[in-house]
Amino acid sequence: MIVLIKLAGAQVMAQKKEWITIKSPNLKCWQCKALLEKYLISENESTMQSGIVQRKYNLIVGEIRIQYYPDRVTPDEIRTVINNAGFDTEDAKAEPEPYKKLPPICKRAEDGGGQQKGAPPCHIEPYQP
Secondary structure, X not given: OHHHHHHHHHHHHHOOOEEEEEEOOOOOOHHHHHHHHHHHHHHHHHOOOOOEXXXXXXXXXXXXXXXXXXXXXXXXXXXXXXXXXXXXXXXXXXXXXXXXXXXXXXXXXXXXXXXXXXXXXXXXXXXXX
């Protein structure tokens, strides 16, 4: 029994992980990151078979790097989840209903979204004591 558990554990550790970088022009502030992060965690636990291992955000350029298990989730499924959260990807626009629910700062520039002139940088979460 112990041997089987060790073998199963070794197989999980040996699974190949891959990285994908997805650009999202309306993913440029800490609020957007927090909303997307919450959605990705929820979807990863419920429908993506825990296929996403980790995420790295670059809010300055509007992109997210995702490490995932390709035998559990595909890049297209990851992009679809991001679109379903209300965010655009390089290949597709966000789904309309979740997009409408985003705060104004997380919307497309053509819809009046993004950082407003004179406002503090939005890619850094404000300090809250």
